[in-house]
Amino acid sequence: MASDIPRANLKPLSLYVPEPKFRPGDAVDFTEVAIPAAGSVRRPDIADPADSFIDLAYELVRVLDHENQAVGSWNPRLSPDTLRALLRSMALVRAFDERMFRAQRQGKTSFYMKCTGEEAVAVSAAFALDYEDMCFPSYRQQGLLIARGWSMVDMMNQIYSNRGDRLQGKQLPIMYSVKEAGFFSISGNLATQYPQAVGWAMASAAKGDTRIAATWCGEGSTAEGDFHSACTFASVYRAPVIFNVVNNQWAISSFSGFAGAESTTFAARAVGYGIAGLRVDGNDALAVYAATAWAAERARTNQGPTLIEHFTYRAEGHSTSDDPGQYRSEGEPTAWPLGDPIKRLKDHLIAIGEWDEERHAAQDKQLAEDVKAAQKEAEKNGILGHGLHQPLDSLFDGVFEEMPWHLREQQAQMIAEETASGRPWARKS
Amino acid sequence: MNMIQAINSAMEVVMARDPNVIVMGEDVGYFGGVFRATAGLQEKFGKTRVFDTPITECGIIGVAVGMGAYGLRPVPEIQFADYIYPALDQLVSEAARLRYRSDGEFTAPITVRSPFGGGIFGGQTHSQSPEGIFTHVSGIKTVIPSTPYDAKGLLIAAIEDNDPTLFFEPKRIYNGPFDGHWDRPSQNWSKHPAGEVPTGYYKIELGKANIVRAGDALTILAYGTMVHVCMAVVTDAGVDAEIIDLRTLVPLDIETIEASVKKTGRCMIVHEATRTGGFGAELSALVQERCFYHLEAPIERVTGFDTPYPHSLEWAYFPGPVRIGEALKKVMRD
Ligand SMILES: Cc1ncc(C[n+]2csc(CCOP(=O)(O)OP(=O)(O)O)c2C)c(N)n1
Numbered sequence: 008m009a010s011d012i013p014r015a016n017l018k019p020l021s022l023y024v025p026e027p028k029f030r031p032g033d034a035v036d037f038t039e040v041a042i043p044a045a046g047s048v049r050r051p052d053i054a055d056p057a058d059s060f061i062d063l064a065y066e067l068v069r070v071l072d073h074e075n076q077a078v079g080s081w082n083p084r085l086s087p088d089t090l091r092a093l094l095r096s097m098a099l100v101r102a103f104d105e106r107m108f109r110a111q112r113q114g115k116t117s118f119y120m121k122c123t124g125e126e127a128v129a130v131s132a133a134f135a136l137d138y139e140d141m142c143f144p145s146y147r148q149q150g151l152l153i154a155r156g157w158s159m160v161d162m163m164n165q166i167y168s169n170r171g172d173r174l175q176g177k178q179l180p181i182m183y184s185v186k187e188a189g190f191f192s193i194s195g196n197l198a199t200q201y202p203q204a205v206g207w208a209m210a211s212a213a214k215g216d217t218r219i220a221a222t223w224c225g226e227g228s229t230a231e232g233d234f235h236s237a238c239t240f241a242s243v244y245r246a247p248v249i250f251n252v253v254n255n256q257w258a259i260s261s262f263s264g265f266a267g268a269e270s271t272t273f274a275a276r277a278v279g280y281g282i283a284g285l286r287v288d289g290n291d292a293l294a295v296y297a298a299t300a301w302a303a304e305r306a307r308t309n310q311g312p313t314l315i316e317h318f319t320y321r322a323e324g325h326s327t328s329d330d331p332g333q334y335r336s337e338g339e340p341t342a343w344p345l346g347d348p349i350k351r352l353k354d355h356l357i358a359i360g361e362w363d364e365e366r367h368a369a370q371d372k373q374l375a376e377d378v379k380a381a382q383k384e385a386e387k388n389g390i391l392g393h394g395l396h397q398p399l400d401s402l403f404d405g406v407f408e409e410m411p412w413h414l415r416e417q418q419a420q421m422i423a424e425e426t427a428s429g430r431p432w433a434r435k436s
Numbered sequence: 437m438n439m440i441q442a443i444n445s446a447m448e449v450v451m452a453r454d455p456n457v458i459v460m461g462e463d464v465g466y467f468g469g470v471f472r473a474t475a476g477l478q479e480k481f482g483k484t485r486v487f488d489t490p491i492t493e494c495g496i497i498g499v500a501v502g503m504g505a506y507g508l509r510p511v512p513e514i515q516f517a518d519y520i521y522p523a524l525d526q527l528v529s530e531a532a533r534l535r536y537r538s539d540g541e542f543t544a545p546i547t548v549r550s551p552f553g554g555g556i557f558g559g560q561t562h563s564q565s566p567e568g569i570f571t572h573v574s575g576i577k578t579v580i581p582s583t584p585y586d587a588k589g590l591l592i593a594a595i596e597d598n599d600p601t602l603f604f605e606p607k608r609i610y611n612g613p614f615d616g617h618w619d620r621p622s623q624n625w626s627k628h629p630a631g632e633v634p635t636g637y638y639k640i641e642l643g644k645a646n647i648v649r650a651g652d653a654l655t656i657l658a659y660g661t662m663v664h665v666c667m668a669v670v671t672d673a674g675v676d677a678e679i680i681d682l683r684t685l686v687p688l689d690i691e692t693i694e695a696s697v698k699k700t701g702r703c704m705i706v707h708e709a710t711r712t713g714g715f716g717a718e719l720s721a722l723v724q725e726r727c728f729y730h731l732e733a734p735i736e737r738v739t740g741f742d743t744p745y746p747h748s749l750e751w752a753y754f755p756g757p758v759r760i761g762e763a764l765k766k767v768m769r770d
Contacts (some may be wrong), residue, residue: 050590141506143502146588151655175539176535177537178538182537184537184542186541186542191542194530194537196525196657199498199525200668202494202498202502203499205498205502205507206499206502206503206510207503209499209502209503210502210507211506213458213508213651214506220502232492233494233498235527236494237498238634240499243490261518280628298564404539406536406575407575407577407687408543408597408598408599411643411687412687413688413690
């Protein structure tokens with residue numbers, strides 16, 4: 008029975024509840040965040056056993072230094088053209104986010120989630136993976152689709168749940184599914200994609216395929232059982248899979264300490280499973296690229312899975328439903344010591360004489376216009392709330408491959424009700 | 437063949453025909469499963485098609501969903517249905533909805549096999565009947581065989597089906613049919629007509645019930661072990677009952693049920709699972725909605741009690757001839 012009376016001679020225990028360093032109104036000081044110099048972390052051979060570089064799970068792989076130069080053994084030595092393409096994709100993601108965030112505020116859709124400050128995580132990964140590799144993303148990796156050149160109009164159709172929505176208005180906005188672009192259907196249930204990615208990777212290996220799988224979740228989601236089941240499976244069968252943990256410091260209003268960040272790193276989760284673990288500067292597009300390429304090569308050569316922690320920061324709210332001003336200091340995003348991934352890559356390109364501010368400003372302008380044009384195009388197919396965009400009967404499609412009697416009956420009942428109501432609606436042709 | 441052998445044979449036949457069928461689960465590989473349902477499969481089809489897994493049901497089903505999305509047809513085993521709960525989210529939120537949420541871009545053609553039900557002194561953790569939890573979920577099919585012949589034909593159909601399917605195996609009758617008394621052991625399937633199972637390929641369509649005994653006085657709806665118990669009760673009582681083995685709960689064969697109740701005018705529903713919110717409640721509502729003016733007596737439900745599954749008192753819990761017999765008298769009274 009619980010008791011308020013301490014037992015003789017024993018000091019009462021006390022419960023520790025973690026608390027973030029800064030709350031609204033607090034001045035932010037990130038000097039305690041350990042940031043090793045760019046180029047200082049060694050790069051193991053891809054064939055090295057995972058237990059020979061456990062230290063990397065506690066380090067921070069960085070390529071771009073303070074002088075905006077790419078340095079060290081992790082430097083992927085990308086061509087200026089590739090660097091510019093990377094930058095362009097990241098800037099496009101940001102422009103897309105801006106526009107769609109505003110569209111939600113204008114009442115054109117119910118919900119949106121930005122990935123501001125985390126663009127490098129998805130975009131660089133997309134550049135380092137093969138187009139045929141299957142991605143099992145969480146909800147903040149829209150950069151995968153953008154970097155893979157997928158149609159923004161198609162993405163927006165999904166956000167608007169309109170006539171052109173490939174998912175027929177059946178999913179929340181931003182929960183894309185694009186098999187053609189190697190983008191697995193996003194689930195709102197956190198971390199469920201983790202074991203699924205392992206299963207896909209195991210299937211690929213069992214079939215003698217050459218494709219690998221990659222998956223993403225937030226640091227908060229690493230507490231889910233699925234995450235640990237996936238690590239066990241991946242380790243046991245040496246599945247060709249890349250686990251990405253996007254440590255953006257916040258899980259809605261809960262800081263990373265509630266997922267265990269005060270005790271260890273998220274990359275160190277790999278150690279207990281005997282999986283290769285890497286901790287990288289998630290705001291360094293080149294570090295993310297290098298780590299992903301390294302992990303992909305390991306996977307492709309049957310060296311097994313890699314877990315990459317992307318140390319980054321969620322610069323904006325969790326979603327359109329969130330007000331981060333309620334729980335964190337407003338100084339945090341600007342004080343974040345790893346800077347902004349787009350600015351850092353831009354500065355690098357300028358430093359090596361392959362880019363300039365004028366071209367960048369012109370590109371931003373062009374990208375904003377491209378997004379605007381795509382939005383116009385998508386809105387021709389309708390926006391959420393303006394009438395019914397899908398044939399009403401389609402509500403029952405896809406529960407099963409073939410519709411059983413009970414769904415047919417319910418469908419007929421719904422159609423009879425709608426007919427009687429006099430509401431206008433479209434039927435499947 | 438007994439039911440275990442029939443289930444084994446089903447997997448063997450499908451695996452030989454389709455290289456995309458794979459079998460996975462705790463102890464299913466080298467050892468062949470704690471009930472021996474997968475015995476010999478690894479030897480025949482190799483370790484990449486039949487393998488042991490870590491003890492994480494959430495992982496087993498999550499991995500199977502990913503394999504299904506890749507294009508395989510995984511047949512994961514959950515060692516006992518009581519352990520399906522750690523995998524609930526992967527089944528309910530993922531497997532069951534993948535087709536719908538991706539508008540057919542990705543599907544989860546998985547068949548989850550799991551021994552279920554009581555009557556073997558399995559206690560709280562080896563006896564439960566969780567089918568009602570899954571029949572409540574849209575997008576997943578539930579199949580329960582009552583004979584070796586059905587088990588094989590239904591399992592082949594389930595594996596070849598493109599939707600996620602739960603295949604619950606009534607472990608009380610793995611070895612033979614049984615009439616519901618702890619002191620009346622099951623008779624071996626080898627002496628039973630339903631134990632005759634062709635070695636080759638055949639399917640039993642999902643969604644089709646089986647009238648195991650035709651009659652005019654009363655319709656009894658049952659599945660799994662309860663089909664045999666009802667058979668024994670009806671024989672003892674000398675009632676001209678029509679016994680329908682549902683075989684699949686989703687999709688349900690409503691036509692057969694409706695036609696039978698309209699003919700007999702009486703209906704009794706029997707299952708082992710707990711009563712409140714159980715599948716019997718759904719059956720009862722359906723019969724009431726469709727056959728109300730044909731009914732001559734209230735619909736009677738015989739089920740397990742709304743308690744956790746007891747160990748030593750399981751024979752008071754398990755619906756047997758006494759309880760079913762009393763219900764039978766009640767529904768036949770008016
Ligand atoms: C299983 C489950 N539990 C809770 C939620 C509600 N939820 C949505 S996002 C979120 C925070 C996730 O944080 P994190 O994993 O760190 O990812 P981030 O949003 O920071 O990218 C929560 C709790 C959910 N979607 N699924």
